[in-house]
Amino acid sequence: AQKVTQAQTEISVVEKEDVTLDCVYETRDTTYYLFWYKQPPSGELVFLIRRNSFDEQNEISGRYSWNFQKSTSSFNFTITASQVVDSAVYFCALSEFIYQAGTALIFGKGTTLSVSS
């Protein structure tokens, strides 16, 4: 069965610290997609990144970076030099490759990040 685990429930850091959010997933399929979303207090889920299972190249986008490792079924997310505006709940999600079928995201429980000044 598909499953996404975010073991860290809450993380508190001080501004300018680096922080890594962990995500471990389980799936039977060899083709799948992984996502990270951010949910600020307003409630809307904001898309951050999508990765497919064949692309293990790590990515950096500004202060954000992602480390995808199939060998450990992990898709971790790092914020460098955190800022107060980064305070939000971060969700990791998994979508399996289902030809001509609908899409359903399986979400982890989320990690609440609090950045203080």
Place this chain on the structure above:
Amino acid sequence: KAGVTQTPRYLIKTRGQQVTLSCSPISGHRSVSWYQQTPGQGLQFLFEYFSETQRNKGNFPGRFSGRQFSNSRSEMNVSTLELGDSALYLCASSSGRGLAGISSTDTQYFGPGTRLTVL
């Protein structure tokens, strides 16, 4: 481009009533998915509609239903409300085709949600 819109943003109902929530996807997107978010269960998939057809369904009772119109707007309905239905209901929009026509490769873009409180 306008994002996903959901109405109403807040709703208070009493047990036994029914409720209808509305979602307008991003222009050009043909797939609409619905998710329920509660503190206990987290984010759970309800169903997905594409071209007015339900294409995928999560594990929710029949009290939860939905539909999609020809303009891709979608509604979800919850009948005979229970206290446990209190939640944030999120709608997500995607093109519906994804890479090489595979919908599961799509990125879903979410609306602000409708917060339903059942008293």
